[in-house]
Amino acid sequence: MRRYVDAGVLIQLVAGVLIGAVLAFLLGKSLIGGLLMFLGFAVALPVVYLLDRGPLWQRIEEGVLTFIFAAMTLVTFLQVILRYVFNSGFVWALEFTTYCFAWLVLFGVSYVFKRQAHIGVDAFAKLFRMPVQRVLGLVVVAFCLLYAGIMLYGSWDYVYKIWRIGIPSEDLPIPQWVPVSILIVGMALLAVRLLEAGHAIARGEALSLLGDEAREAIQDFAAAEVDPDAMATPEETRAGIPHPPGPHDAPPRSGRI
Structure with missing residues (x-):
């Protein structure tokens, strides 16, 4: 586990919080809805910390995809709860998720090219x-x-x-x-x-x-x-029973030259 946070992760965290606050202010129709949206957007980008590899701008690309997917999922979940439990909902939810899906697809095209997964x-x-x-x-x-x-x-x-x-x-x-x-x-x-x-x-x-x-x-x-000793059971290790050789072990010598 890392014991430090680099500048790229901090930038993404700050961006997630700021964008979440702005969207919650613009789109939140109630205190609870705005708060939930803010929390959802604020914690979306930290997921990229687990995917920390490559240059900063490539990690930001992964963070944006995570951000969009989390936003779309969160708003859809809240809309279903509000509609079927409280008989309410967000008027803009359908248009918001539609745009999020378009962003997810068009942003994902370049990302999949980077991963050579097309x-x-x-x-x-x-x-x-x-x-x-x-x-x-x-x-x-x-x-x-x-x-x-x-x-x-x-x-x-x-x-x-x-x-x-x-x-x-x-x-x-x-x-x-x-x-x-x-x-x-x-x-x-x-x-x-x-x-x-x-x-x-x-x-x-x-x-x-x-x-x-x-x-x-x-x-x-x-x-x-592959470490054969790591594949052995605790009983075999205590008894000193040799474990079968792994695929990277050298073949035993026969004693002849």
Whole structure:
């Protein structure tokens, strides 16, 4: 367990508390509802402390996803309780959860690219040698960047028009361009992840956008350290009974040279 908290975690904690307070003030229709929302948002980002790995901006990305999922779950839970128990509820709950789900999906697209967890078929690419596979991977990255660029341009134009006209949200007390701006953010992050993937392929660190599950499983198995004594039962340890050798133990010598 860590005995210190770095600056990245503190920034995320403060951001969670501040955003939670603002949303509770804007969206809370009652003292209890606002308090529960504040607590839910305030404790959402500390989950990222358990996922502390990589640079700060990548940990913030994980924190935002955790934040959105916790917010959507909390509001939905409160809405069900208020509706079926107290015959009340939040008018803006449906629109809020809809926007949260859109943010979760569009933010998750780039995150899944980072984790190399997108579903794909690479049977055709596997027919060629590794240099050809890298070329095919770069071609795929180029097409994906073209798609991200087109979507980014269209999203910018769409959000700009909404901002220029001043269209408000149906139930939330915020202008519509604020939640819709995830189109720009999501496509920009996707382009960044694609550039990172293309750079890794060009340097020979990867072959494609997809992860090789079989190779990763073999590497994880080879990197695992199995201690046969740790696998022995307490009775075997006290009695001095040798435990069967593990997969990483050296084979016994026969005595012959």
